[in-house]
Amino acid sequence: MAEVVLRDLVKTYAGATVRATDEVSLEVADGEFMVLLGPSGCGKTTLLRMVAGLELPDSGQIVIGDQDVTYLEPRRRNLSMVFQSYAVFPNKNVAENIGFGLRVRGTPAAEVRRKVEWAADLLQLSPYLDRYPAKLSGGQRQRVAVARAIVMDADVLLMDEPLSNLDALLRLSFRAELKKLVGELGTTTLYVTHDQVEALSLGDRVAVMREGRIAQCDAPTAVYDDPANEFVGGFLGSPPMNFLTGTVERDGSKLDLGGQSLAVPHALSTFAGRTLKLGVRPEAIEVAGGDGALQGELQVLEPLGSSALLTTEICGQPVKVQAPPTFRAEPGGSLSLRIPPEACRWYDPETSLLLEVR
Numbered sequence: 001m002a003e004v005v006l007r008d009l010v011k012t013y014a015g016a017t018v019r020a021t022d023e024v025s026l027e028v029a030d031g032e033f034m035v036l037l038g039p040s041g042c043g044k045t046t047l048l049r050m051v052a053g054l055e056l057p058d059s060g061q062i063v064i065g066d067q068d069v070t071y072l073e074p075r076r077r078n079l080s081m082v083f084q085s086y087a088v089f090p091n092k093n094v095a096e097n098i099g100f101g102l103r104v105r106g107t108p109a110a111e112v113r114r115k116v117e118w119a120a121d122l123l124q125l126s127p128y129l130d131r132y133p134a135k136l137s138g139g140q141r142q143r144v145a146v147a148r149a150i151v152m153d154a155d156v157l158l159m160d161e162p163l164s165n166l167d168a169l170l171r172l173s174f175r176a177e178l179k180k181l182v183g184e185l186g187t188t189t190l191y192v193t194h195d196q197v198e199a200l201s202l203g204d205r206v207a208v209m210r211e212g213r214i215a216q217c218d219a220p221t222a223v224y225d226d227p228a229n230e231f232v233g234g235f236l237g238s239p240p241m242n243f244l245t246g247t248v249e250r251d252g253s254k255l256d257l258g259g260q261s262l263a264v265p266h267a268l269s270t271f272a273g274r275t276l277k278l279g280v281r282p283e284a285i286e287v288a289g290g291d292g293a294l295q296g297e298l299q300v301l302e303p304l305g306s307s308a309l310l311t312t313e314i315c316g317q318p319v320k321v322q323a324p325p326t327f328r329a330e331p332g333g334s335l336s337l338r339i340p341p342e343a344c345r346w347y348d349p350e351t352s353l354l355l356e357v358r
């Protein structure tokens, strides 16, 4: 096992006008499960492929353990990969598929057998060792790909959207299995996904990427609860964080949203007379009256089973609210919405960065 250190990695593909990765630096601790999350085209796969050695950076450095591997051939980096499109060999049975890399490496047959049985047991593939991939389900095939990767005893495991070919239910169960497995193995893992639920569920830390850069890298609860910038708040969550813009009143104590106002923390009184953005998660807003409640107009109510999603407007600004499943009201009416002070995150509209108020 080993830590992985990326330093200022820059990659521009031939003919491209923008950098696929733009001075990306990241330290993945020994045994850590790091998820790279972000919208399509943000550079996740490029970063993973550079770690794998399948792409070379224009500049920057990649260190695995205590070795600089930036320009080392892929097979000498001691890492295993599971890719979305990394199909299993159709003409080899499950056991042969799992043991393939070990045999190529010249591992003695008895050792190959022992490791194949170990991985098959971990991934619940033992009953299928003699089967050919055509007779496996999608989830079982994907488990074969994971088993093939883990038998290699690599320092680092790289996975690029390994669950994306599975249907929703299978994805859910395999996600939990994968989390348990990787926790037991303790292998340093870099995992690429554009699925935020997968990222939050699996990662020890999540690096949220945007346009070739890391927008925030932190524990799942931290990136969700305290998005470092508007991009992360607006990317994570379903629906994502709401943002309301207002002007801080002259005395610095309230934010005027356009006719209604809300208390501003004392630490932000320096914003008096200036605009400020409030970020609040839909599930944090309470549909209730009381002190400091704002009046919103209900536009749409969507019963979603475990909750009711409300599309509302406060002072003409759109706000999504996640209400209890039994909540009912007629669209067009007015609602009292309370935004608890502890749920407020404050952003500088000029920089889009989270403002520290504690």
Ligand SMILES: Nc1ncnc2c1ncn2[C@@H]1O[C@H](COP(=O)(O)OP(=O)(O)OP(=O)(O)O)[C@@H](O)[C@H]1O
Pocket (backbone or CB within 6 Å): 013, 014, 016, 019, 020, 038, 039, 040, 041, 042, 043, 044, 045, 046, 047, 194
């Ligand atoms: N082989 C290539 N040649 C030229 N440009 C490329 C190549 N591969 C990727 N790109 C570009 O580099 C940028 C980053 O792509 P990358 O595949 O790393 O993003 P991603 O976040 O993994 O996206 P996705 O989730 O869609 O796979 C994109 O603008 C993409 O169009």
